[in-house]
Amino acid sequence: MSFTTEGIILRSIDYGESDRIFSLLTSTHGKISIFVPGARRSKKRSAQALDLFVKIAAEVKSRRGRSTLLRLADFHYLDFGLDIRKDLRRIIAACVFLESVQKLTAEMDHHPQLFELLDGFLTRVGEKPLENLDLDLGISLFHLLAAVGFQPCFDRCTQCGASVDKAAVKQRYYFTAAAGGITCSRCRVNFQSDNPIDGGALKTVQQLTKQKIPLQRIRLRPQLSQWLQPTLFDMIQFTIGAELKSLRLLPLMAQKKDNADDNKRPTIKPRVTGSRARPGRRAV
Ligand SMILES: [Zn+2]
Incomplete structure (x- = not known):
């Protein structure tokens, strides 16, 4: 098998003494794994920047006798992801999304x-301003879940089917990952769920996910922003049956937000499952 495609690096894993396996999301074949022998010792300057967030145009071929693990026959860079690397909050948001796609x-x-x-x-994460980064991550995770067939139900109770009523602002709803969406107060008794949200806020979520409100123009109520991200993290972790390790970095993101300083370079290098973010200095 041989094909050309665009790909974004989701993960890299050191293999053996000097090799590396990259996981790429491609524009034509979904997620693929590419084996690069000698990647960590290569002196080739062209391969030095292969890392998380990087986008490449690649020619990919099957390895002899193996169908799942491919090799990178040729490639060139389309985007180095440098705009993401200049700020810790951007790096963490991108890592959470990459790991979610990966898993x-x-x-x-x-x-x-x-x-x-x-x-x-990734393009938006690299651009200023940062104000709506949390919201963009939440909405994008919703679309990610929808794209892979696990869209959470936010417009009606998953148990009795009652629609979310914006007029009943006081009406409380509760998210339960095991139910695949929200439950109304009456149906909640069957589930262990907290973090309530009212009907009005849920209507706003629906409009956001249908892109009826541009992200740049919205100023979210604290209740909604505190509800959306944890809800989607719950849904993703329930779906994959494992923890998203990059979520351990979120407290750093909040901390960084408090001391907002866009121009300061990150001093902490985040880790995603089996990989390391080493901006720009990977010797391949
Ligand atoms: Zn119900």
Whole structure:
């Protein structure tokens, strides 16, 4: 098998003494794994910047006798992801999204809109301003879940089917990952769930996910922003049956937000599952 494609690096894993395996989300074949022998000792300058967030145009070929692990026959860079690396909050948001894509997708399982979703999110993460980064991450995770077939139900009770009523602002709803969405107060008794949200806020979530409100123009109520991200993290972790390790970095993101300083370079290098973010200095 041989094909050309665009790809974004989701993860890199050191293998053996000097090799490395990259996981890429491609525009044509979904997620693929590429084996690069000698990657950590290579003196080739062209491969030195292969790292998280990087987008490449690649020619990919099967390894002899193996169908799942591919090799990088040729490539050139389309985007180094440098705009993301200049700020710790941007790095963490991008790492959470990359790990979510990595764990929610299977090898060679192509979802056409997924590459565009990831590419668009990383582009926005690299751009200023930062005010709506949390919200963008939440909405993008919603679209990610929808793209891979696990869209959470936010518009009606998953148990009795009652629609969310914006007029009943006091009406409380509760998210339960096991139910795949929200439950109304009456149906909640069957689930262990907290973090309530009212009908009016849920209507705003629906409009945001349908892109009826531009992110740049919205100023979220604290209740909504505190509800959306944890809810989607719960849904993703329930779906994959494992922890998202990059979520351990979120307290740093909040801390950084408090001391907001866009121009300061990050001093903490985040780790994603089996990988390291070493901006720009990877010797391949
Ligand atoms: Zn109900």
